[in-house]
Amino acid sequence: MAYIKLKDIAKKANVSINTVSRALNNKSDIGDDTKIRIRRIADEMGYILNASASRLRSKENRMIGVIITHIDNAFYARILQGINDAISEKEYTMLALSSGENLEKEKSLLKTLVSNRVAGTIIVPSQDMINSLDYDNIGVPHITIVRKGNKNTRSYFISDSFQSGIKAAEYFIQQGCSHSAYIGFNLPVSCNRDRVNGFIKGLRDAEVILKENRIIHCDATPQAAYNAATEFLKNDKQIDSLFVYNDSMALGVIRAAHDLKIRIPEDIRILGHDDVAESRYYIPSLSTIRVPKYRLGYDSASELMALINDNKAPEKYVSYLPELIIRES
Amino acid sequence: MAYIKLKDIAKKANVSINTVSRALNNKSDIGDDTKIRIRRIADEMGYILNASASRLRSKENRMIGVIITHIDNAFYARILQGINDAISEKEYTMLALSSGENLEKEKSLLKTLVSNRVAGTIIVPSQDMINSLDYDNIGVPHITIVRKGNKNTRSYFISDSFQSGIKAAEYFIQQGCSHSAYIGFNLPVSCNRDRVNGFIKGLRDAEVILKENRIIHCDATPQAAYNAATEFLKNDKQIDSLFVYNDSMALGVIRAAHDLKIRIPEDIRILGHDDVAESRYYIPSLSTIRVPKYRLGYDSASELMALINDNKAPEKYVSYLPELIIRES
DNA sequence: GGACCAGGATCTGACGTCTTA
DNA sequence: GTAAGACGTCAGATCCTGGTC
Numbered sequence: 001m002a003y004i005k006l007k008d009i010a011k012k013a014n015v016s017i018n019t020v021s022r023a024l025n026n027k028s029d030i031g032d033d034t035k036i037r038i039r040r041i042a043d044e045m046g047y048i049l050n051a052s053a054s055r056l057r058s059k060e061n062r063m064i065g066v067i068i069t070h071i072d073n074a075f076y077a078r079i080l081q082g083i084n085d086a087i088s089e090k091e092y093t094m095l096a097l098s099s100g101e102n103l104e105k106e107k108s109l110l111k112t113l114v115s116n117r118v119a120g121t122i123i124v125p126s127q128d129m130i131n132s133l134d135y136d137n138i139g140v141p142h143i144t145i146v147r148k149g150n151k152n153t154r155s156y157f158i159s160d161s162f163q164s165g166i167k168a169a170e171y172f173i174q175q176g177c178s179h180s181a182y183i184g185f186n187l188p189v190s191c192n193r194d195r196v197n198g199f200i201k202g203l204r205d206a207e208v209i210l211k212e213n214r215i216i217h218c219d220a221t222p223q224a225a226y227n228a229a230t231e232f233l234k235n236d237k238q239i240d241s242l243f244v245y246n247d248s249m250a251l252g253v254i255r256a257a258h259d260l261k262i263r264i265p266e267d268i269r270i271l272g273h274d275d276v277a278e279s280r281y282y283i284p285s286l287s288t289i290r291v292p293k294y295r296l297g298y299d300s301a302s303e304l305m306a307l308i309n310d311n312k313a314p315e316k317y318v319s320y321l322p323e324l325i326i327r328e329s
Numbered sequence: 330m331a332y333i334k335l336k337d338i339a340k341k342a343n344v345s346i347n348t349v350s351r352a353l354n355n356k357s358d359i360g361d362d363t364k365i366r367i368r369r370i371a372d373e374m375g376y377i378l379n380a381s382a383s384r385l386r387s388k389e390n391r392m393i394g395v396i397i398t399h400i401d402n403a404f405y406a407r408i409l410q411g412i413n414d415a416i417s418e419k420e421y422t423m424l425a426l427s428s429g430e431n432l433e434k435e436k437s438l439l440k441t442l443v444s445n446r447v448a449g450t451i452i453v454p455s456q457d458m459i460n461s462l463d464y465d466n467i468g469v470p471h472i473t474i475v476r477k478g479n480k481n482t483r484s485y486f487i488s489d490s491f492q493s494g495i496k497a498a499e500y501f502i503q504q505g506c507s508h509s510a511y512i513g514f515n516l517p518v519s520c521n522r523d524r525v526n527g528f529i530k531g532l533r534d535a536e537v538i539l540k541e542n543r544i545i546h547c548d549a550t551p552q553a554a555y556n557a558a559t560e561f562l563k564n565d566k567q568i569d570s571l572f573v574y575n576d577s578m579a580l581g582v583i584r585a586a587h588d589l590k591i592r593i594p595e596d597i598r599i600l601g602h603d604d605v606a607e608s609r610y611y612i613p614s615l616s617t618i619r620v621p622k623y624r625l626g627y628d629s630a631s632e633l634m635a636l637i638n639d640n641k642a643p644e645k646y647v648s649y650l651p652e653l654i655i656r657e658s
Numbered sequence: 659g660g661a662c663c664a665g666g667a668t669c670t671g672a673c674g675t676c677t678t679a
Numbered sequence: 680g681t682a683a684g685a686c687g688t689c690a691g692a693t694c695c696t697g698g699t700c
Contacts (some may be wrong), residue, residue, distance in 0.1 A: 115378050285584075387677080679682090
């Protein structure tokens, strides 16, 4: 099946191709009557713009690329929502891809985006502590989110993970806990490192030492966290507080404690991170550290829009302050 | 900044533009030595194909469009994963958009996809019981998933929701429950309707009548389900079993029962739907009806690939049999 | 009557790649 | 291996037409 093109409309309307183009693009210097007439004809014929041709000629592409690490992750899903809302307002479309935390894959996705000449990109750099991709070199405005990245980036939007760690520590101390542990993500990402470091610092400020063997790392799934926590809690009976990398893992940890007949919060306090929508419905409902996910997505996309429209927009580094949410755990 | 183009490479390599194109596309009738030389030069110069130009000329587009209703939904996220894996093998990319269950939005997204001349589309039709979009008319191979859709579609891949209802009923009956209720999704979608009907049928086969006022509908969020369930359980003390539209809503329902001091499963059994990854970690872990989400995504995408490569591929209607997963709830 | 003008439409060519000869 | 042209759209320049001073 062949698509209708400007030429077909031009023939039917008895005008030049260019006139049709101007009419459909709402350009000036075209009579209202002809414009309306042409638009009606185009509609009737079921015309749908060939975006490739349009982009090739005009060099304009109202599409941005987004690379996250995992689609099936409530945290990123919420960020995507924010991004999407911000760009929809300006009639942009989002091409979202996921790297699976794989550097090679991320590189190839980036190539796909540039190949499509997207107007800009928003990237969660996979394994950012060892990621040496040079985003500055891709020739497209870009913003890094969630993680800082290794290379200098034009702008980034992150949640202050060091502060998360501090707040977690302060909370545990305040609750009278003296034997804390951390279950984190086993890949070299700055947000995990910062969270650990903040946690250590916060505890030390209260003269509590977080021992090496109370810092555990595993995959960022409830399954892995369940296994890790089970193993750990079986061996270390003193533990009275656990800070977990994210809510999804915390769910696994809660379940592990439950299965070991360890009471929450009487025997052990559990603190998650991110404040995913479901966490308030868990039993016990999950105390956590809230990250403004939607806002982070929305703001970063807005900034990207600014970068796109004004290539000289200043660099912008935004770090949101996370918020402690105390619930039942 | 200007991108490198074939012309630039041709100049540097002292060959014609066409030769460069053939070299990069791995065409025959080009010497191995020149091919390698050209590819090296292209690499050094940092050449990245202009996909728009390529598509315009070749009419080939290794991109498929996917329209789901909500990105921030574990069920769809898992399906997307399946789709993505299936098409990645063939080096296709997925442009995933979400309609928010809004018909107008879906229409406009469809237009975006066609405008980009995607090779094919996979669609979750929003509100399919009143959706009159004519997918056959978009001039692109398409497959409907999750919901049947109103219009005749070339192919669809769904989970048999009627059977889900039947199985839910059989399970409750077998457990000796005699006062069941259903909490569903308040939009006109076939999977909800079929689930209710199957549930009614299954109960009736055991001579149990599901009364009208024990069928409730609300938004598909834990929040809405929590509210609806709280209200409902407060008034109808006889209820001993609740079938819920999906796991995410079931989480809200579990919490509602918990807050009302209704014991699960002693006082009431709760059965979810979908078997989302988290549900086995809930407390109590959620009994549910498993839908082969990943497989549904993978298979439908594979079929789409077949449709794309052979426009005469036969219509295919696949309906997966859901599986009852009994856990603690 | 000629010069000037503005709005409205047309003509030509180019975007970067790939197909055909 | 080359050369020429086409894919569909749009930017830029050009050309009308009729009205004014």
